Amino acid sequence: MGSLQERIAGHLSALEADGLRRRLVPTDPAPHGTLRRGDATLLDFAGNDYLGLSAHPALVERAREWTSRLGTGSGASRLVSGTRTAHLDLEARIAAFKGTEAALLFASGWQANATILPALLRAAPGAMVFTDRLVHASMHAGCAAAGVRQARYRHNDLADLRARLSGKGADAPARIIMTESVFSMDGDLADIAALRAIADEHDAFLIVDEAHATGVLGPRGAGLAAGADVVMGTFSKAMGSFGAYVAASRDTCALLSNAGSGFVYSTAPPPPVLGAIDAALDLVPGMDAERAHIAALGEQLRAGLAKLGLDTRGSASPVVPAVIGEVEATMRIGEALAGRGFLAGTIRPPTVPKGTSRLRMTLRASHRSEDIQRLLEATSEAL
């Protein structure tokens, strides 16, 4: 048997043997969308700071200003020591940005997703949950915390979803559909209008994760999920800072602030983060030129990867995968790219299904067409 410490060591060794052990590699931000790793300077094709806002002077300055005025911490859960005007004002701005009745701030996207479902199930016990097979781990955490058994439909397969809703779903007291508008590891999109129609046909509630759409896709960068019952999105990616929102009806937000464990029992997001979000909301609607530039870079990168014979999985966003297959080859190619000055994500199971390990290349507004060309040449050599 051995002690728990021995079992931990054993588990880590097993991960190592399968090539699946992760390590935290010191990598610090440097100017112009680059990263410093040891002596090397790498062009960042791995992060989610699509608009480069995390280093934008307006966000930095507003974070500083709100910190000077309001301090570094929020002190408690908003239900305990009273909500701050800054939280309420920001939520009103988010609701206006998303076109919903209300919005609620969360400390992180993971936390929001892990919270939404258990709260909804409090209001609708026995509801059946239909999740796209590729939804993010945090939504599975929400399902597990709610104790529901998910009906997982094939990725973006609306016929499969319909069949499941008409089958077992028909007898359930309520039905909830969960998807992402941009899938985080494939970069492809869900058809939200079609999902809305299916949800209406089957009297189902539609929840959409806009983590990778917020700021970078849709009119004014407001995402692609208009019409969903609950939209969750993050401020940690294109919005350049941290935290998350849920945008929904007033009643749904009130339910989350009453029955959402990740809201009720967690300290509210702090002033520096609120300031950065506030500044991002000023800038993002006017960044159409950056969004168009990123879209054009995406076309260039996907076309180039296809020429190299790599599967880009229907990507139509700043997330561009290049499927390699096996773990070892993926890691080797990722390292070879780093040796040539490019950091691309190397994504392995359990984040993606076995046999589909991949490079995950992400685009930023600061990338130039020449950078994509050089990345493609380096990928070709690394292959």
Ligand SMILES: Cc1ncc(COP(=O)(O)O)c(C=O)c1O
């Ligand atoms: C699709 C998706 N949802 C949720 C999250 C979690 O968001 P956060 O990083 O703010 O916790 C992520 C980020 O990793 C994501 O990719």
